[in-house]
Amino acid sequence: MDTVSPRCFYMVLLVALIFLGCETAQSGDGDNRNSVTDRGLPIDTAHPIPFDQSQLDGGLVGDASSADGAFEPDTQPTDGAALDSSTSDGAFVPDAELAEDASTQFDLGQIGADSGIRSMDAHVDAHLGLDGGTATDMRPSLDVESNNDAHMEIDSGIQTDLAVDAASPQPEPRPCQIINEGPIAGRGEGQLRVPVTSHPLGPGPDGTDRFLRVQTTSDQHVLFHVNASFFNVGSALILGGDGPEGLPDAQALNRRFTHAYAERWNRPGESIMWGLNLQRAGPLVLEIEMGVDDAMAGADVEIVLGDQRALCTTESTGGINMQQRLWRIEFDGMPGLYTLTMTAQHVPGQEVGRFYQAHLTGAGAEDAQLVRARWRPAAVHAQWRSSTMEQPSRLWVIELAPQLDGQGFYSPITTQFGYFGSPRSDSGEITGVNFSMWSFARGEDAPPIDQLSHIVGIGHPDGQFDGFDHEGTGAKVRGWNPYDGQQPATQTLALRVDPGNPYDTYYGYYLDPVTTQWTFFAAGKKYNDGRPLDSLTAGAFVEVAGPTQRQRTGQWERRVYYRGWYRDIGGTWHTIDTQQINGSEELINKRWGMTGQQHWMSMGGLIHWQDEPGNRQLVLPDPPNPNDRPEHLKGESERALNALPAGIRIESAQNIDAGRADVRFSVTDAGTNPRARLFWGSQDALTFAERWANERALDAVQVGMNTVSIDGLNAGSQYAYRVLISNDEGHMWTLDAGRFETMP
Incomplete structure (x- = not known):
């Protein structure tokens, strides 16, 4: 049998490869006039590449919670209205500064290869889920599919997982030249004062037009x-100094504040980033202005633009207040949507230094666009209704399933009394529960004490009767987080109401994620001015x-999925099948939608959509039958939605004379290891123990x-009295006060 020499074999193989390469080149779209290519990721301006907003997910910097981990509300709720938790200027003000010791470090990673957006950083400690699903291990693979309409091609430089394969070829780092010279006089401000406009990206997968x-x-x-x-997730970075005045859309994008520099860049993995849309091919030069102390010299920073990167090392500029052009890097510019990312890699001193600004110039920067979005996402709102409910509602149950790709947020249920719900940390942990009852808004005079909202019961002995007073004033529970250390994929809450005059009484419950049993969280009473609540609603x-100087993660989307039920006054259950939305004429980066038997809503990201003015509804096309509701809403489990820490009722006083009286209360359930305190005085101080004139621990x-x-x-004086029972199950006040008048 004849054999083929190795030399002949390789010659034949070479010819075959050349032939296949020619065939491949001829088999593409016959008209590429509108297509420009960058490292195998073409952008077809005639056929915009589908871009999924879920590919811009990210994270919350720190924990803006109160001391016990629960957010404070900002805006007084109104019956049946979608609540906006922001202040009049769009700022949510928590009662504690954002944490600066968050240790989790994320980077934006590749922003959707099927979107035409280039990689921000493949060298990250944890990778965000880019497929719109829930990332349980923070390292999902990037699902990149071929798209003929978009001329989508994937070359060997793009991995199916964001983690870099050491065996795969990587582009050579770009040289980083240290220049350490003063800013160029008269250089100009580029696009700094150019009005913010909308740039069309074409329709998304659902056919809706998208904009930058x-x-x-x-x-x-x-x-x-x-x-x-x-900023990226968990960053300690902070903006400082006074920036330029009169910047376009400063109110909407940056809450009217402007800053001059970023500092506290003190941990590896911390990133500063910008969105950039290049519209021309050509060379680019990036110059970065820093201020560096002698002790900070030697820090390494990776600069990434698409799949091009450079590693730069700091040297002293003479101090952090000495703003110098420290580094110069040359890039090859190709049209496309990018992020420019600067990530600390090695920090031998206290911090990298103070970053002031960077300049991108060159032919590739012609008509280039700086992509803008609000410093943190504006809140997204909705209301939940059932189309089958004709009688008033007395109870609702809502399930919340956040899309957790390493970003935290606050997602409570809005009620007629305020908020009932929780914040989530970047890791997905529920860091507290808000049961916050509004009394009066910021700037208003306090009403008489009998018109104040007040907590009457708490479902744990560690719980504290407390309040809030920063953006408004009201009552809330502190000191107890039933989810401490837990990261449940779904949170399920229930709220029951007992309308009355002059108070409506609300009872809140949560489904324990470990035992899957209903557990009482808190109860409270809200003054209704003689107009008892007709029907309980949920939003x-x-x-x-x-604030703008710390929380700068508006480039990432946050999304929560919902499903729920109402129970009407007759005890009949109804599926929540309708999401009500209040629209506007604005260009927004908020969305609402339906997936299966769930509604969802999201906010944040670089992609915007044109909103629709007026009210609209999203109705589930095939809502589940309420009889198929979960087992925890049936039978004995359903009856647990009436449980309280104790059963106690005030009774009328007896044996009253001029200087003494016998006050009475009845108990149907004292709980485990009960203790009781009696409060009395000339004024009913509701459940504000410190306001009562007298108290006594009962034997x-x-x-x-x-x-x-x-x-x-x-x-000849009038008196009021109440009783508080505390036990191993929690605390419970008498819902009403007893009253009597002594003899003359």
Whole structure:
């Protein structure tokens, strides 16, 4: 049998490869006039590449929670209205500063290869889910499919997982030249003061037109300033100094504040980033201005533009206040949507230094656009209704399933009394529960004490009767987080109401994620001015808290999925099948939608959509039958939605004379290891223990009638009294006060 020499074999193989390459080149789209290619990722301007907003997910910096981990509400709720938790200028003000010791570090990663957006950073400690699903291990693979309409091609430089394969070829790092010279006089401001406009991206997968908000340069100069920057998750970075005045859309994009620099860049993995849309091919030069102390010299920073990167090392500029052009990097520019990312890699001193700004110039920067979005996403709101419910509602149950790709947010249910719900940390942990009842808004005078909202019960002995007063004033529970250390994929809450005059009483429950049993969280009463609540309703919002100088993660989407039920006054269950939305004429980066038997809503990201003015509804096309509701809403489990820590009721006083009286209360369930305190005085101080004139710890509590004698009273005077029982199950006040008048 004849054999083929190795030399002949390789010659034949070479010819075959050349032939296949020619065939491949001829088999593409016959008309590529509108297509430009960058490293195998073409952008077809005639056929916009589908871009999924879920590919811009990200994270919350720190934890803007109160001391016990629960967010404070900002805006007084109104019956049946979608609540906006922002202040009048769009700022959510928590009662604690954002944490600066968050240790989790994420980077934006590849922003959707099927979107035409280039990689921000493949070298990250954890990778965000880019397929719109829930990332349980923060390292999902990037699902990249061929798209003929978009001329989608994937070359060997793009991995199916964001983690870099050491065996795969990587582009050579770009040289980083240290220049350490002063800023160029008269250089100009690039696009800094150019009005923000909308740039069309074409329709998305659902056919809805998508837009970028951009500032377009007219002089081949893009100025990357800190007021247009974003941070990655868990960053301690902070903006400081006074920035330029009169910037376009400063109110909407940056809450009217402008800053001059970014500092506290003190941990590896911390990134500053910007969105960039290049519209021309050509060379680019990036110059970065820093201020570096002697002790900070030697820090390494990776600069990434698409799949091009450079590693730069700091040297002293003479101090952090000495703003110098420290580095110069040359890039090859190709049309496309990018992020420019600067990530600390090695920090031998206290921090990298102070970043001031960066300049991108060159032929490739002609008509380039700085992509803009609000520093943190504006809250998204909706209301939940059932089309089958004809009688008033007395109870609702809502399930919340956040899309957790390493970003935290606050997503409570809105009620007629305020908020009931939780914030989530970047890791997905529920860091507290808000049961916040509004009394009066910021700037208003306090009403009489009898008109204040007040907590009457708490489902744990560690719970505290407390309040809030920063953006409004009201009552809330503190000191207890039933989800402490837990990261449940779904949170399920229930709220029941007992309308009355002059108070409506609300009872909140949560489904324990470990036992799957209903557990009482809190109860409270809200003054209704003699107009008892007709029907209980539910809404929701999703929000990120934080000021402009710290919380800069508006480039990432947050999304929450919902399903729920109402129970009407007759005990009949109804599926929540309708999401109500209040639209506007604005260009927004908020969305609402339906998936299967769930509604969802999201906010944030660089992609915007044209909103629709007026009210609209999204109705589930095939809602589940309410009889098929979960088992925890049936039978004995359903009856647990009436449980309280104790059963106690005030009774009328007896044996009243000029200086003494016997006050009474009855107990149907004292709970485990009960203790009781009696409060009395000339004024009913509701459940504000510190406002009562007198209190006494009672020796014993028994099921049945309990009588306590009090003396030292003033003759001819009116008195009120209440009782608080505390036990191993929690705390419970008498819902009403007893009253009597002493003899003259």
